[in-house]
Amino acid sequence: MDSGEGAGEGAGGAARQEPGLRLFFALWPDSATSAALHARARTLQAECGGRAMRRDTIHLTLAFLGDTPAREVERLQALAAQLEGERFALVLDHVGSWKRNRVLWTGPSILPPALAALAQDLEARLRVAGFALEERAFSPHVTLVRTARVAPAAAPLTPLRWRVASFVLVASERSAAGAHYRVIGRWPLQQRG
Numbered sequence: 001m002d003s004g005e006g007a008g009e010g011a012g013g014a015a016r017q018e019p020g021l022r023l024f025f026a027l028w029p030d031s032a033t034s035a036a037l038h039a040r041a042r043t044l045q046a047e048c049g050g051r052a053m054r055r056d057t058i059h060l061t062l063a064f065l066g067d068t069p070a071r072e073v074e075r076l077q078a079l080a081a082q083l084e085g086e087r088f089a090l091v092l093d094h095v096g097s098w099k100r101n102r103v104l105w106t107g108p109s110i111l112p113p114a115l116a117a118l119a120q121d122l123e124a125r126l127r128v129a130g131f132a133l134e135e136r137a138f139s140p141h142v143t144l145v146r147t148a149r150v151a152p153a154a155a156p157l158t159p160l161r162w163r164v165a166s167f168v169l170v171a172s173e174r175s176a177a178g179a180h181y182r183v184i185g186r187w188p189l190q191q192r193g
C-alpha cells in the first residue's frame with residue numbers, strides 16, 4: 001500500500017528526492033473491447049456489489065514496475081522498442097475472483113503462446129536491465145470490479161475476443177477522483193508469419 005509522499009527525506013529537505021512515477025507495462029484495449037469489458041464489469045457489479053473499473057482504466061498488466069525514478073523512462077522506452085512480439089487474439093472466456101483483495105477479473109482460459117512469450121521476454125529484459133520485479137508468476141487478468149461483496153456465481157459467459165496489436169507503458173497517477181492512467185509509450189506487435 002502507498003505510504004505517502006516525502007517520507008524519509010533528509011533533515012531540512014536539502015536533498016530533494018527525484019520525482020518518481022508509478023509505472024507498469026500493459027495491454028490496452030481498443031474502444032470496442034474496452035466497451036465490452038466495461039459492460040462485463042457492470043454486470044458483475046450488479047451481481048456482486050463493489051466498484052466497477054471505469055472504462056478508461058481497464059487494462060491487462062504485463063509487468064508491474066511500481067515507483068520508478070522519472071529518469072528511467074527513456075531506458076524503459078528503449079528496452080520496449082527492442083521487443084519483437086507477435087500479434088495475437090486473447091479470448092476472455094473466464095471470470096474469476098480473489099477473496100484476499102475482493103477483486104473480480106476476467107481472463108483467458110487458454111494463454112496464447114505469443115502473450116506468454118511477450119510477458120516472458122519483457123520480464124527477462126527488465127531484470128537484466130536491473131529493474132526490480134516481484135517474483136510472482138505472470139497471471140493474465142483484467143480487473144473489472146474492486147471491493148466486491150461476494151464472488152460471482154459460475155455462469156456461462158460469451159467469450160470476448162480481443163485482438164492485441166500493441167503494448168504500452170503506463171504511468172499511474174492518483175487523485176481524489178481515483179487512479180488515472182497515462183499511456184507514455186506504445187509499441188506495435190508484428191503480424192505473424
Ligand code: 2AM
Pocket residue numbers: 024059060061064103134142143172
Ligand atoms: P490488479 O489489476 O490486479 O490490481 C496498476 O496498479 C496495475 O498493476 C494493476 O493492473 C495491478 O493489478 C497491477 N499490479 C501488479 N502488481 C502490483 C502491485 N504489487 N501493486 C499494485 N498493482 C500491481
